[in-house]
Amino acid sequence: MIKIKNIIFILTMVGNFICFSQDDLLAELESEAEYTSYELPAFKTMTIVNLQSTKIAAKKEFYFFVSHRFGSVKDGFETLFGLDNANTKIQFVYSFFEGVQFSLSRESWRQTYSGSVKYNIVKQSSEFGLNLVGFHIANINAEINEDLFPELETSDRWSFAHQLLISRRFSEKFSFQLAPTYIRENLQDLRAVAEANYNQFALGGGGRFKLSKRISINADYVYNFSRDGNNIYNNPLSIGVDIETGGHVFQILFSNAQSTNEPGFISNAGGDWSEGDIFFGFNIVRVF
Template identity: 55%
Template sequence: MKKINYAICTLCLLVVTTIAQAQDDLLNELTQETKGEAFHYPAFKAMKIGNLQSTKVADKGDLYLYVSHRFGSLRDGINTFFGFDNANTKIQLVYGIWDGLQLGLSRESLRKTYAVSAKMRFLRQTNAFPINVVAYGTLNVNTDLTKERFPLLDERDRLSYATQLLISRRFTNAFSLELAPSFVRQNLVLESFQSHNQVALGVGGRLKLNKRLSVNLDYVYNFDRAEGSIYQDPFTIGIDIETGGHVFQLLFSNAQSTNEPGFISNAEGNWAKGDVFFGFNIVRVF
């Protein structure tokens, strides 16, 4: 009987020891997984802050339909129904090729401009890394230029380019900030004071007011803006309205073009004179 009791006690001890060891091993695995897990912190909900590109990149397989509309200048008053008669519309398709890479194709009515673009994400803000880093590039083709107006026009003169490095950080759940060093190349400039190559720095921010509403603004300083230029540095302010499957953006800007070479180089409006364009962006995801 004593031998049986001893055997039972020994067996119970082995079982308890095994269970304890298994619990320790499981706890160690969970601890390691928790340490290795990275939580992503997206800075922006839409692909654009206002006019400026954000660090958001389309997910693999997602197709975005982007409709951007800019009315004419509010300064024109009732003569153009506050810009209604001189609107600029852009339709763009963006597709996520794979995780971290998107390609885009668009057509803007202003100067009948076609554009292709690419955006690639290099780094994501996580609980272990402080910022998002994304590269963006676009090629624009101005089909409004004609041989009748420019007899010496070369096909290369229709082209303009822009490249940007987008660096953002979500500081809190409500506030995000972005810096965007930019380079623009215009093969054809229409004024002698303009530079073909222009370096600029964009800054943009987002302040979330509630679950579905945020205030956004962006500004781009052009370091190569000629003194006395008729063009201005673009400043845009607006709001994001999230409505389930899409984001609706309402904004005011002194630039009517929505393409980077257009609004960075040739923003024709002036906030101080009330020469401002009202517009909106609608984004739908499929």
């Protein structure tokens, strides 16, 4: 009996000892530590190329944008490949609350003033695999007047776009986004669009591929479902390169749309890639 007791005694001690030596402190922490990790933003700046991205200014961040589209490359030497007839947009973006940004801008294309709001719905995290963002913009066309349109009413100057932006950062290098879009255009110039479509539905898609930590190739395309066959406008395809240098992002791009606003580039892209009728341009983003 004594022997057996001794054996049990020794076994228990050994058992305890093993327990103790296995007790790696760091391993113990690994099992305790938990953290809902949000994915890094899918895009570097607020636009992929022309299309809005899911990126939103952080609270109290102030962004200044200059978006420039030269005239059509097709014009050749006459305009020095589009140096004349350029479109410039100046835009201010500010965030008063976390996850919501407001913007005011003015672009020379149709002398458009616009205001927009973009807000975060869900952020991609270890819990949920997508970024969901809402975007709404209202534009006033200040160019048109009674000489051009004798029956012009103030409401004709307005156009609106509403988008749901759905993006995912698939990997370190690759992000993709879909953008179901509803457009309201109060003015329909029947010489250009053939048939009036005040309400339009479109689907945008865009992505980025990072070549290095600070350089990426971006592209976006929007298909407009509500366009008449005789409409002179095309679906916009834009391809660009993003270069980030700390507080600045430079986007150098080609697009068949000269406007940089929604619905400007979505509904009224005048250029055509197949005819070389495209616009060279850049966006410069500075954060303060």
